[in-house]
Amino acid sequence: MGAVIGVVSGKGGVGKTVLTLNLAAALQEMGYSTMVLEGNVTSPTSSIYLGYLPVERTLNRVLRNEIPLDEAILQHPSGIRLVTTSLNVSELTDDFEKIAGIVEQLKTRCDILFVDGAAGLGPEAIRCMEWSDNVLIVTNPEIPSVIEALRAVRIVRGMNKKLVGVALNRHNPDKHQMTEQEVELILELPVVVRINEDDLFSEATAAGMPLVKYKPGANTSHQIFQFAAKMVGTQWTPPKKGLKEQIDQLVEKLGINKIKLPIPAIKMPAMKMPAMGKPKDTAPKK
Numbered sequence: 001m002g003a004v005i006g007v008v009s010g011k012g013g014v015g016k017t018v019l020t021l022n023l024a025a026a027l028q029e030m031g032y033s034t035m036v037l038e039g040n041v042t043s044p045t046s047s048i049y050l051g052y053l054p055v056e057r058t059l060n061r062v063l064r065n066e067i068p069l070d071e072a073i074l075q076h077p078s079g080i081r082l083v084t085t086s087l088n089v090s091e092l093t094d095d096f097e098k099i100a101g102i103v104e105q106l107k108t109r110c111d112i113l114f115v116d117g118a119a120g121l122g123p124e125a126i127r128c129m130e131w132s133d134n135v136l137i138v139t140n141p142e143i144p145s146v147i148e149a150l151r152a153v154r155i156v157r158g159m160n161k162k163l164v165g166v167a168l169n170r171h172n173p174d175k176h177q178m179t180e181q182e183v184e185l186i187l188e189l190p191v192v193v194r195i196n197e198d199d200l201f202s203e204a205t206a207a208g209m210p211l212v213k214y215k216p217g218a219n220t221s222h223q224i225f226q227f228a229a230k231m232v233g234t235q236w237t238p239p240k241k242g243l244k245e246q247i248d249q250l251v252e253k254l255g256i257n258k259i260k261l262p263i264p265a266i267k268m269p270a271m272k273m274p275a276m277g278k279p280k281d282t283a284p285k286k
Helices: 016-029 059-063 096-106 123-131 143-158 180-187 200-206 219-231 243-254
Strands: 003-008 034-038 081-083 112-116 134-139 162-171 191-196
Touching: 003 016, 003 123, 016 034, 016 112, 016 162, 016 219, 034 096, 059 096, 096 112, 096 123, 112 123, 123 143, 134 143, 134 180, 143 162, 143 180, 162 180, 180 191, 191 219
Parallel strands: 003 112, 003 134, 034 081, 034 112, 134 162, 162 191
Antiparallel strands: none
16 A cells, blocks of 8 residues: 655746656656556646647546546656546536545555645645645745745644645745745755756656656766655665766856857958960860
């Protein structure tokens, strides 16, 4: 019987879904059987991040008894197994009681089941908390996100659910953001991981892959791998890099790939062609 980890935020747009998918992929890479359930049943996004558009085998069809549950488990090339809902507005559902039964079935098919909760604190987000054994709070180091995270923390505590801690996402030391200590003081909860803001996340999304599979050697991927290992009580050691990976990491660290240098215009000197006279008659004289 697998553990169920709900991932919620309170505020939308903090990177919760991307982090959920990357944690599932990282643990899968470590040998754990993981699965992701789309908890945002009316506005699903996890499938989009993985390049599924549209999705034919959805949880909606399982709820209507059109397909068996195992047929709705999508196997992504990254190794992630995903159960998602339909983007079709005609298939909107709020049959949370049946979905609770689906959660019970899915956790028998994996070691860890991640439930990607809906943004906000509406019925879908609340159900995600109820279905979970443990809840991870995701926030950005900005006051609006932290305040909404605080509301989520209070709801989870009211349910007597275990809180994993706070994932502080999109940290950027070059921006005016809240410190870890300030976030912990407000939420009365430890920051268990800090994920840097990284343009590589957008590149990975465009490729339809989680970052830990798209660029496993990136520093941000290492942060996710280390936290994933921490979640299951183990340690993760980065694999030794080849020369190319070492150079790529150095370029990324120095920001060389982000520097745009002006390209000077090159003026070519005018070329004077010699005057061409009338060709000489080289035919032999008669």
